[in-house]
Amino acid sequence: MSGALAHQARGSGAMPRRGYRQAAGPGTGARSFVSGLKTAYFGSALYRLTLGGRVPDSLDFDPADPYPGEALRGDALFQGRFSFAGYDIVAPNRPLWEPVGAPPPWIEEMHAFGWLRHFRANGGETARRHARALVGDWISHYGTWHPVMWRPDILGYRIASWLQNAAFLLNGGDESFRTMFFDCLARQARHLGRTGVENVAGARRIAALKGMLYACVCLPRGEKRLDAVLKRLDTELRRQILADGGHVERSPAVQAMVLADLAETRKLLLDANRLPSEALISAIDRMAPMLRTFRHGDGGLALFNGATEMSAESVEQVLTLADARGRALSGAPHSGFQRLSAGRTLVLVDAGVPPTLGDVAHAGTLSFEMSAGRQRLVVNCGAMPGGDAQWRRALAGTPAHSTLTIGDTDSAVFAEGGGALRRPGEVQCARNESEGDVWIDARHDGYLASHGAIHRRRLYLAAGGDDLRGEDSLISPERYRVTVRFHLHPDVQASQVRDGSTILLRPPGGMGWRFRTAGAEVTLTESVYFGAAGQRRRSEQILLTAEAGGDLPPLKWAFRKYPGGR
DSSP states (O other), X not given: OOHHHHHHHTTTTOOOOTTSSOOOOTTHXXXXXXXXXXXXXXXXXXXXXXXOOOOOSXXXXXOOOSSOOOHHHHHHHHTTEEEETTEEEEOSSSOOSSOTTOOHHHHHHHXXXXXXXXXXXXXXXXXXXXXXXXXXXXXHHHSSOOTTTTOHHHHHHHHHHHHHTHHHHHTTOOHHHHHHHHHHHHHHHHHHHHHTTTTOOTHHHHHHHHHHHHHHHHSTTOHHHHHHHHHHHHHHHHHHBOTTSOBTTOOHHHHHHHHHHHHHHHHHHHHTTOOOOHHHHHHHHHHHHHHHHTBOTTSOBOOOTTOOOOOHHHHHHHHHHHTOOOOOOSEETTTTEEEEEETTEEEEEEOSOOOOSSSOOOOOTTOEEEEXXXXXXXXXXXXXXXXXXXXXXXXXXXXXXXXXXXXXXXSOEEOTTSSEEEOOSOEEEEEEEETTEEEEEEEEOTTHHHHSOEXXXXXXXXXXXXXXXXXXXXXXXXXXXXXEEEEEOTTOEEEEOTTSSEEEEEOTTSOOEEEEEESSEEEEEEEEEBOSTTOOEEEEXXXXXXXXETTOOOEEEEEEEOTTOO
């Protein structure tokens, strides 16, 4: 890990990031008071009584789970190995719903119950009995309102999963389990329909609405609420899905998650002989090409704004369900991303303003990732969804991205409870193409308030894909000491040539690349990579340090294939 990144990971002088504690601000006290009243009411015996009502004894519609389960994961769950969000927790004797030290993403996935499909894939009465036992145990512990486990988005995912797997769970079960299951399912649906989705935003709100739609379509007497929920979903799609198909949170992982939820919702409606709205169909058709835009040659996702790679198979499942044929975009002006592709080389650039909605914003403006064929070469450090807060803050900082920093200053700083304390107000990007060559000329003003400087980055990818050149400069009357980082994928072996300005890169498979620069001090040092959720890998990074700004020329660098490289 670089000195700057280690400094942030220790928390020394690190700025707080959004999403971990509620920041104080105007109206916070009033919101906390109202939230406290709701918590007291929802947790009361009186409120539990209001959730009572007629217990269904069957479904109006039996929905299919659009995703296949994995029998091997079902076996692991049967043995008490719970692997969620990149973290493994073993509890062979009884389920641990809130294990000590489990990160929030693990808790959320555990209580969302999407893993029921793995029991279903395993098949057999033993799998059914074990799945029923887990559901029954959950109901005994969390069958009444809980501030986290009944959060609207988690509730939405759980309702959908229980309904998708209802036939599997109920087949062969006794009447007492059937009554308990339907009673708890109806109570959750009533709470979600009653409280709405106002205390969640962005992708979480769409997940909650999906759950509400499942309840409306599948549970008795839900039809009368269906149109209102569909209209609310259309409103959210207009707010959250940009004209180029990107989601407003600007995260490849969130893009995949929201597209999956919308494609699943469309399938539910079609299977139930309901016509999806034009807004829903249009959103899916626009989002699928944008998800393809974020894919590297290995089929996984780029690491922007809190994203991890995801497996190529998982991404492909989402795209298959979406069933939208549009190709990856070369430029997404509304979302703020650029895709440069030539030969077998791909470069993905973050050329947009960091998001303020959601809790995944990273200060990585004008960072880029590069892959050749199926091998990633230059990357961002990734994200740690859950776990150590200091690591999460460090990975969200500018030094964890392949871009320029002035000193160790982040180009954006986010408030703890949401919103930006400082971020680029404007990001400009121009693109030109000629006979297969591609040029990008971009700049952002994220350092304008702190240093009176604008970062400009120019990229050129030759038509053959064997030559990527870049220039970094500061538009500023003053000179500043800057660092330009190129984080390397852990599978890439790097060595510095004696001339001091050249780095040789040897990815697996023999495709060699040479990095060169002029006018800067070049250092090859350690870094860290969180490409897969919960997994930390050692890696290396190329550091360029120099002065920039004033009348100094741009800092130039290049990646070129070895002569004869494939």
